[in-house]
Amino acid sequence: MNQTKKIINRAKKEGRKSLLEPEAKIICAEYDIPVTKFKVASNNKEASKYANEIGYPVVLKIVSPDIIHKSEAGGVIVNLKTPPEVESAYEKILENVKKYKSDAKIVGILVQEMAPNSTEVIVGAIKDPQFGQTIMFGLGGIFVEVLKDVNFKIAPLTSTDAEDMITQLKAYPLLKGFRNTPPADIEALVSILCNVSRLVMDNPEIKELDLNPVLAYQIGAKTVDARIILE
Numbered sequence: 001m002n003q004t005k006k007i008i009n010r011a012k013k014e015g016r017k018s019l020l021e022p023e024a025k026i027i028c029a030e031y032d033i034p035v036t037k038f039k040v041a042s043n044n045k046e047a048s049k050y051a052n053e054i055g056y057p058v059v060l061k062i063v064s065p066d067i068i069h070k071s072e073a074g075g076v077i078v079n080l081k082t083p084p085e086v087e088s089a090y091e092k093i094l095e096n097v098k099k100y101k102s103d104a105k106i107v108g109i110l111v112q113e114m115a116p117n118s119t120e121v122i123v124g125a126i127k128d129p130q131f132g133q134t135i136m137f138g139l140g141g142i143f144v145e146v147l148k149d150v151n152f153k154i155a156p157l158t159s160t161d162a163e164d165m166i167t168q169l170k171a172y173p174l175l176k177g178f179r180n181t182p183p184a185d186i187e188a189l190v191s192i193l194c195n196v197s198r199l200v201m202d203n204p205e206i207k208e209l210d211l212n213p214v215l216a217y218q219i220g221a222k223t224v225d226a227r228i229i230l231e
C-alpha cells in the first residue's frame, strides 16, 4: 500500500484535508477498485496529447484543492471527441473556474476516459465517532437525495454483508434489471464495497470517502469520481 500512505502523508504535510481526484483514484486503483484511466495536463496541447493516448471520447475536469464540487464551478466537460474540442474545453474550464473562484489554486486539468452511460450507484465511507468506519451504498441521483434509499454497515464488511447492502435497497429491482435497464454486475459491486472497506480499515486517517458516481454495467463497474477527506 505504498502509494496510499505516500499520498496521505504528503497531503498531511501540505495541510490539506481533501485529496485531489487523481490522488483518490490512485488510492482506489491500489485497492483494486476500478477507476477511469486519466492523466493530468498542464496546458491544452498536453491535454489533447493525453486524450489521443487515452482514446476518445474523453472528459476534462479541474484539479484544484480549492474546488470540491467540480461541476458546480463549471469544472467538468464531458464527451469531447476531437483534439480541437479538448483544447478549447481546457481553456473553457480555466475560464469558468476563474470566474467561480478567482484565487483558486490550479494543479492542472484531468483528462480522463469517458465511461459509457449506465445506472449510477454511490459508494461511501464515513468514520462514525462511535462505530468507526461505516460503509454506505445506494443508487445515484434522486434515490439518495430525495428517497434516502441507502444502506449502511459497519466495516469490516464480508462479501455477504456487501451483498445484503445491495439487495436490501428498495431500488434493488432496478439493479436486477427492469424494462430497458439491463441487470447490473452485482459481484462487481460487492467487490468494490469490500475493497472500500479494506481501504478505510487500513487507513484510519480517512474520515470520508465518496465514490460518486460509480457506473454499474452488465459486466463490471467503473468509478468516475472519487473524493477522500482526511481527519
Ligand code: ADP
Pocket: 036, 059, 061, 068, 069, 070, 071, 072, 076, 078, 112, 113, 114, 115, 116, 212, 213, 224, 225
Ligand atoms: P463533481 O461531483 O465534483 O461535480 P464529477 O467528477 O462527479 O464532478 O463529474 C460530474 C458528472 O459528470 C458525474 O456525475 C458524471 O455524470 C459525469 N462524469 C464525470 N466523469 C465522467 C467520466 N469519466 N465518464 C462519464 N461521465 C463522467
Ligand code: MG
Pocket: 212, 213, 225
Ligand atoms: Mg461527483
